[in-house]
Amino acid sequence: xxxxxxSHAEDPxxxxxxxxxxxxxxxxxxxxxxxxxxxxxxSEKDRQFSKEEILRGCLYTIHSFLGDKGMSDANVxxxxxxxxxxxxxxxxxxxxxxxxxxxxxxxxxxxxxxxSVIPLNTTGSIKKAKxxxxxxxxxxxxxxxxxxxxxxxxxxxxxxxxxxxxxxxxxxxxxxxxxxxxxxxxxxxxxxxxxxxxxxxxxxI
Numbered sequence: 001x002x003x004x005x006x007s008h009a010e011d012p013x014x015x016x017x018x019x020x021x022x023x024x025x026x027x028x029x030x031x032x033x034x035x036x037x038x039x040x041x042x043s044e045k046d047r048q049f050s051k052e053e054i055l056r057g058c059l060y061t062i063h064s065f066l067g068d069k070g071m072s073d074a075n076v077x078x079x080x081x082x083x084x085x086x087x088x089x090x091x092x093x094x095x096x097x098x099x100x101x102x103x104x105x106x107x108x109x110x111x112x113x114x115x116s117v118i119p120l121n122t123t124g125s126i127k128k129a130k131x132x133x134x135x136x137x138x139x140x141x142x143x144x145x146x147x148x149x150x151x152x153x154x155x156x157x158x159x160x161x162x163x164x165x166x167x168x169x170x171x172x173x174x175x176x177x178x179x180x181x182x183x184x185x186x187x188x189x190x191x192x193x194x195x196x197x198x199x200x201x202x203x204x205i
Contacts, residue, residue: 035097035124038119038122039117039118040086041118042086043115044115051078053111058090060107061106062076064103064106066103073095076090077090080133082133085136087133104119
C-alpha cells in the first residue's frame, strides 16, 4: 500500500509537480502579510522622475536605514508610480511598514535633485491603495484646473488693463494734439487779425 501511494505521488521535479506546488497556498499564519504605502514626491521646480529613478531612490534610502537584513525582510517593490502627479505605491510587509515609512521620509535627493517624500497612507489591500491613488489624482487635477483658470483670468485682466492704459494714452495724445492744433489755429487767427488791423491803419493814413 505504501509503495502504491508513493508511486502515485507527484514528483516535485516534474512539470505537473511544479504546477501543483505553485497552486498551493500557505496558511494565513505563515503567509506574509503585505502592506502598501502610498506616498507623494515633491521636487524642486516640479521636476518629474521616471519609475526607475524613484525605485532606485527608495531602495537606497531603505537599505541605508535598515541595512542588509532589514532590506531583505522589508521585501519592497514599487507597485505603481505616476510621474505626472508624483504619486506612488510601495509594497512591503506588515512588520516593516513603519520602518519603511520612516526611511522614505529620510530620502532628500533623487538624481541630484532635492525632493521631499510624503507618506500619505498605508493599507493591506492593493485595490484600496489604487482607489486612494485615483482619489488623490482627482483632487490634484481639480486644484490644477482651478489654478490654471485663475492664471488665465489674471492674464486676461492684465491684458485688459494694458489695453485700457494704451487706449487712455492714445486718447491723451489725441487730446494734446487737438489742443496744440487749436492753439496753432488761434495763433494764426490772431496773426491774421493783427495783419488786417495793420493794413487798415495803413489805408487810413
